[in-house]
Amino acid sequence: MSSPRIAIIGAGPAGCMLGRILSLSNVPFIIYESDASPNYRSQGGTLDLHHGTGLTAMKDAQLWDAFQKNARFDGDYIMMADKQLKPFLQMGPSNKLNERPEIDRADLRQLLTESLPEGVIKWGHRLKRVDEGNTLVFEHTTESGFDLVIGCEGAWSKVRSYISPEGKPYYTGVGLHRLSIPDAARNIPDLVEIVNRGSVIAASNGQRLAVQQMGDGSLHMGWCTRRPENWTQTCGYNPHNLEQVKKVILEEMYEWSPQLREAIEKAHDDVCDPKNLYMLPVGWKWEHRRGVTLIGDAAHLMAPFAGEGVNVAFDDARKLAAAIIRAVQTGSGLDELDKEVKAFEEEMFPRMEVYQRQTDEVMKLWFWSEGAMSDVIPKVMYAHTKAKVPTILHPLAWGLVNSYWFVKTRLLGW
Ligand SMILES: Cc1cc2nc3c(=O)[nH]c(=O)nc-3n(C[C@H](O)[C@H](O)[C@H](O)COP(=O)(O)OP(=O)(O)OC[C@H]3O[C@@H](n4cnc5c(N)ncnc54)[C@H](O)[C@@H]3O)c2cc1C
Numbered sequence: 001m002s003s004p005r006i007a008i009i010g011a012g013p014a015g016c017m018l019g020r021i022l023s024l025s026n027v028p029f030i031i032y033e034s035d036a037s038p039n040y041r042s043q044g045g046t047l048d049l050h051h052g053t054g055l056t057a058m059k060d061a062q063l064w065d066a067f068q069k070n071a072r073f074d075g076d077y078i079m080m081a082d083k084q085l086k087p088f089l090q091m092g093p094s095n096k097l098n099e100r101p102e103i104d105r106a107d108l109r110q111l112l113t114e115s116l117p118e119g120v121i122k123w124g125h126r127l128k129r130v131d132e133g134n135t136l137v138f139e140h141t142t143e144s145g146f147d148l149v150i151g152c153e154g155a156w157s158k159v160r161s162y163i164s165p166e167g168k169p170y171y172t173g174v175g176l177h178r179l180s181i182p183d184a185a186r187n188i189p190d191l192v193e194i195v196n197r198g199s200v201i202a203a204s205n206g207q208r209l210a211v212q213q214m215g216d217g218s219l220h221m222g223w224c225t226r227r228p229e230n231w232t233q234t235c236g237y238n239p240h241n242l243e244q245v246k247k248v249i250l251e252e253m254y255e256w257s258p259q260l261r262e263a264i265e266k267a268h269d270d271v272c273d274p275k276n277l278y279m280l281p282v283g284w285k286w287e288h289r290r291g292v293t294l295i296g297d298a299a300h301l302m303a304p305f306a307g308e309g310v311n312v313a314f315d316d317a318r319k320l321a322a323a324i325i326r327a328v329q330t331g332s333g334l335d336e337l338d339k340e341v342k343a344f345e346e347e348m349f350p351r352m353e354v355y356q357r358q359t360d361e362v363m364k365l366w367f368w369s370e371g372a373m374s375d376v377i378p379k380v381m382y383a384h385t386k387a388k389v390p391t392i393l394h395p396l397a398w399g400l401v402n403s404y405w406f407v408k409t410r411l412l413g414w
Helices: 011-022 054-060 064-070 106-116 159-164 189-195 242-252 260-265 309-330 336-366 373-388 391-411
Strands: 006-009 030-032 046-048 078-082 087-091 100-102 128-132 137-140 150-151 170-181 199-204 207-213 220-226 268-279 292-294
Touching: 006 011, 011 030, 011 054, 011 106, 011 137, 011 309, 046 078, 046 106, 054 309, 064 100, 064 106, 087 373, 100 106, 100 150, 100 373, 128 268, 128 391, 150 159, 150 189, 159 292, 170 242, 170 336, 189 199, 189 207, 207 260, 220 242, 220 336, 242 260, 242 268, 242 373, 309 336, 336 373
Parallel strands: 006 030, 006 150, 078 199, 150 292
Antiparallel strands: 046 100, 078 087, 128 137, 170 220, 170 268, 199 207, 207 220
């Protein structure tokens, strides 16, 4: 068949990765993106890519060399600690087998968008809705005639509303403040040493602080707590005003370690963003609809507590790209394309559900457990572990996690 007309909505990680792999096989497409320009510096924190998903996609996309230049292979140290910064788990920096290199979101967007053919991204195209027959209604124009529309436009996907009006994200009950400390080695050297070029995640019942090293020398922070959905209007302070935000967080952190409290004190007003976390229901899926599909957050938005979102998005992108390329190369027409896309969706639904379940479980444990942290921690560790091993090994995983925790708490005196 002649190449199908393909529209990708959203130039985020999923849309760009999909486009990049299609372009390597000369399959034409257009990406419509709402941002007016690449806007690299406003992209937020850092992401770690994993073997088998994110890193495999980078290799399939022939971007491995460019990725290596931007990634921090010594940046995957992670310390999980209680609010007194007493570590209960430390991992990395890793070896070649289990490395999880970090890359700043800004660098990732630049690397991906610059890898695409010139002019293929139509910036400043915010999709308002999709009308019958795959007509794309943007804020300022309308485009039609597409054989396949792929929704990669994240949490508030309009393509998802077209596929299934019931597929709506709901509020998780967790809100966060994003903050940053520039030139952290000079401003807060002790904490930089503890972060060890990676990240520190400290948690207490219903509260969680993540501190991440960024490639530009800053520390990126996310302070998460349970909040009502309308908290940014009803909280009684301006959540964009750094001094007011610091005061409130420091009150909330009144029992926390002085080093973590100092991190909040040192935050600079480069970044002061409030945000609510939303998710799609675990296991949500849609009836296949010819000529349209979803990947990434548009298909399976989850809260960010397992660090898998971008990895699953990349995995979707490489698998959907392979399906489209197969259909185009067999030359059997749009029926074959539809068959491949349907098969891709059927493979994606159970694959993504594992991560959605893991994230949901971990979030509930961190934010809604009332027991002592020493009871919560092994449950969190088990939730992470069981997502990585087959069901038959879950009892073994449970036993190993609890043995580790017993030795750490009872024999080594955590
Ligand atoms: C606070 C936070 C921390 C996170 N931390 C991690 C982490 O450590 N590790 C990890 O793996 N994941 C993390 N995630 C999740 C990760 O960011 C997402 O899973 C990932 O970005 C999904 O990529 P995507 O391309 O599907 O969607 P997005 O990244 O949301 O990209 C969507 C793109 O579509 C564009 N767009 C949106 N609406 C429209 C429209 N109407 N028309 C046209 N274009 C549109 C957007 O501008 C954007 O460019 C985190 C998420 C949050 C909120």
